[in-house]
Amino acid sequence: MKAAVYYENGPPSVLKYEDVDDPVLLPQGIIIRVEAVSIEGGDTLNRLGGALVTKPHIVGYQAAGTIIDVGAEVTHLKRGQRVVTVNAFGSHAELRSVFARTAWVIPDGLDIKQAAAIPVPFGTAHECLFEYGRLKTGETVLVQAGASAVGLAAIQLAKHAGARVIATASSPERLEKLKPLGLDHGIDYAKDDVVAEVMRLTDNKGVDVVVDPVGGATLQSSLGSLAYRGRVSLVGNAGRVPQKVDVSNLMPGNRALNGVFLGAEIMSDRVHDMIQRQIDEVAAGRLTVVIDSTYPLSEAAAAHAYIESRKAVGRVLLIP
Numbered sequence: 001m002k003a004a005v006y007y008e009n010g011p012p013s014v015l016k017y018e019d020v021d022d023p024v025l026l027p028q029g030i031i032i033r034v035e036a037v038s039i040e041g042g043d044t045l046n047r048l049g050g051a052l053v054t055k056p057h058i059v060g061y062q063a064a065g066t067i068i069d070v071g072a073e074v075t076h077l078k079r080g081q082r083v084v085t086v087n088a089f090g091s092h093a094e095l096r097s098v099f100a101r102t103a104w105v106i107p108d109g110l111d112i113k114q115a116a117a118i119p120v121p122f123g124t125a126h127e128c129l130f131e132y133g134r135l136k137t138g139e140t141v142l143v144q145a146g147a148s149a150v151g152l153a154a155i156q157l158a159k160h161a162g163a164r165v166i167a168t169a170s171s172p173e174r175l176e177k178l179k180p181l182g183l184d185h186g187i188d189y190a191k192d193d194v195v196a197e198v199m200r201l202t203d204n205k206g207v208d209v210v211v212d213p214v215g216g217a218t219l220q221s222s223l224g225s226l227a228y229r230g231r232v233s234l235v236g237n238a239g240r241v242p243q244k245v246d247v248s249n250l251m252p253g254n255r256a257l258n259g260v261f262l263g264a265e266i267m268s269d270r271v272h273d274m275i276q277r278q279i280d281e282v283a284a285g286r287l288t289v290v291i292d293s294t295y296p297l298s299e300a301a302a303a304h305a306y307i308e309s310r311k312a313v314g315r316v317l318l319i320p
């Protein structure tokens with residue numbers, strides 16, 4: 001099969017389009033013919049510095065396609081079904097092998113490109129807001145990097161839950177695109193002081209829940225934006241800088257900082273079913289998947305470079 005691979009970590013140019021061996025079917029797994037790859041924020045970080053667990057390495061968490069082979073122990077999936085799949089690696093390819101547990105059947109009528117971009121961002125945003133953020137109706141949420149895929153999902157889910165939604169992004173143009181999804185107030189964090197703006201917008205109370213996929217200096221502003229009993233869900237390192245933060249405001253305000261990792265519980269019934277509900281909500285038109293652009297799989301390097309330019313709002317897809 002053809003795949004976008006790399007032999008060493010580095011910038012987007014390490015990605016090469018090559019012939020590699022077809023993946024091996026697991027007894028508990030399936031093989032899909034990939035029709036749409038959703039390039040996740042973590043894919044660009046893994047390319048930059050993640051472990052090369054296969055050689056050459058095929059990066060990528062998330063892709064959708066049609067099942068062409070089913071492992072002996074799998075009883076609930078069959079050839080010909082359309083599924084969206086998640087795995088630790090292997091999405092940037094014509095074929096992929098995954099555990100059946102991390103495949104979700106795509107409802108009839110839902111576009112496969114939209115489906116390809118649901119489980120990780122929507123599942124992660126849901127965990128940040130509800131499982132770890134314990135968001136309640138009427139509370140206020142701050143979504144850092146609101147124009148990221150996790151951010152776009154978090155804005156919609158928070159709004160649907162009856163929250164007031166504040167988000168940051170690196171330009172006014174990016175913030176503008178978040179308004180139709182439920183944004184109440186945008187903060188240009190390339191220019192404005194986030195904590196000062198949050199305090200101004202909340203009459204100095206602060207926010208109840210922060211979704212932070214950026215880390216570093218942004219995480220410090222997340223902590224500083226918290227209300228009494230506020231909760232930060234730290235879920236990523238999109239800022240690409242080490243995280244050294246002052247946590248001294250947590251204890252006096254009964255505040256909390258939680259790390260969130262979707263992968264740790266993705267095999268559980270709770271998370272599997274929660275992701276299925278997100279897929280069903282998109283299929284029903286109640287949640288929106290924003291697709292920025294598509295590239296051929298052979299142009300994976302250009303697609304990764306475009307994502308790192310921070311111009312994309314929504315997912316960039318690769319089509320084999």
Ligand SMILES: NC(=O)c1ccc[n+]([C@@H]2O[C@H](COP(=O)([O-])OP(=O)(O)OC[C@H]3O[C@@H](n4cnc5c(N)ncnc54)[C@H](OP(=O)(O)O)[C@@H]3O)[C@@H](O)[C@H]2O)c1
Nearest residue numbers: 041042124148149150169170213236237238239261262310
């Ligand atoms: N823990 C988990 O389970 C989990 C699950 C999913 C994702 N994640 C993590 O969450 C983060 C976001 O993922 P995603 O898929 O939503 O990413 P994405 O769609 O690619 O968006 C990333 C956004 O981060 C912002 N950003 C801030 N500093 C940046 C920098 N130095 N370089 C590039 N972008 C920067 C950019 O928006 P602005 O330009 O507007 O700032 C960019 O659009 C990633 O770190 C990912 O690994 C973690």
